[in-house]
Amino acid sequence: MTARHVQAVLGSLATAVLASQYVPSVVALGQWGPVRVLPGELCRWQGPRFPGRVALTFDDGPDPEGTPRVLDALDELGLRATFFVLGARARDRPDLVHEVAARGHQLATHGDEHAHHLWRSPAWVHRDLEHARDTMTALGHPPRWFRPAYGQATGATIVLARAMGMRTVLWSASGREWASSDPLAVVGHVARRLRPGAVVLLHDSDRFGPDGMWRAVLDALPLVAAELQRRQLSTVTMDELVC
Numbered sequence: 162m163t164a165r166h167v168q169a170v171l172g173s174l175a176t177a178v179l180a181s182q183y184v185p186s187v188v189a190l191g192q193w194g195p196v197r198v199l200p201g202e203l204c205r206w207q208g209p210r211f212p213g214r215v216a217l218t219f220d221d222g223p224d225p226e227g228t229p230r231v232l233d234a235l236d237e238l239g240l241r242a243t244f245f246v247l248g249a250r251a252r253d254r255p256d257l258v259h260e261v262a263a264r265g266h267q268l269a270t271h272g273d274e275h276a277h278h279l280w281r282s283p284a285w286v287h288r289d290l291e292h293a294r295d296t297m298t299a300l301g302h303p304p305r306w307f308r309p310a311y312g313q314a315t316g317a318t319i320v321l322a323r324a325m326g327m328r329t330v331l332w333s334a335s336g337r338e339w340a341s342s343d344p345l346a347v348v349g350h351v352a353r354r355l356r357p358g359a360v361v362l363l364h365d366s367d368r369f370g371p372d373g374m375w376r377a378v379l380d381a382l383p384l385v386a387a388e389l390q391r392r393q394l395s396t397v398t399m400d401e402l403v404c
């Protein structure tokens with residue numbers, strides 16, 4: 162093999178590695194558009210359209226202020242949800258993690274640190290996912306679902322999560338409470354994309370967005386519950402939405 166051949170092979174390899182890391186990151190755009198090319202075993206945006214069920218999901222906790230208030234509201238409204246918690250925060254507040262489970266909700270992981278995967282190496286993503294998974298497993302809640310921070314699911318993210326027994330899920334509806342803290346705006350955003358099988362993204366913490374996010378969600382939850390009732394949709398966990 163000549164030096165030129167070696168160079169060509171190395172060039173192709175580098176391209177393949179870069180492609181696996183960055184090209185599938187376009188799936189993050191799937192929440193807004195039709196870029197949904199990956200099989201559901203690897204990456205999900207929503208569940209089946211029948212029967213009439215949706216999954217409410219909460220990111221960025223456990224939060225000492227937001228999580229208990231959201232849990233109380235869910236109890237009052239008779240809603241069930243899935244909480245995508247951060248490993249680092251779960252280690253700080255294991256009591257809140259156990260409380261989420263005790264109230265009948267599902268626990269999933271949002272990774273260990275809240276970082277942009279696009280700017281991290283596959284080795285970093287591997288360490289982060291492993292740490293998050295091990296934390297949740299040690300707490301008695303091995304995660305089956307993973308949502309990357311900012312919806313940045315790169316090729317490495319999805320493949321590594323699957324290898325660790327987790328399926329990646331983004332979302333099909335969002336309260337966009339980072340853009341407006343008006344509960345009417347939050348429920349309006351959710352309602353626009355609320356349909357059977359929807360995966361609804363909300364937050365029970367302000368840590369990675371503007372102050373007031375979880376309070377806006379808290380105020381919007383009764384309105385979301387009314388909208389669900391009007392459309393005869395029930396709330397289930399991610400496991401129940403996607404078997």
Ligand SMILES: [Zn+2]
Nearest residue numbers: 220221310311
């Ligand atoms: Zn987040």
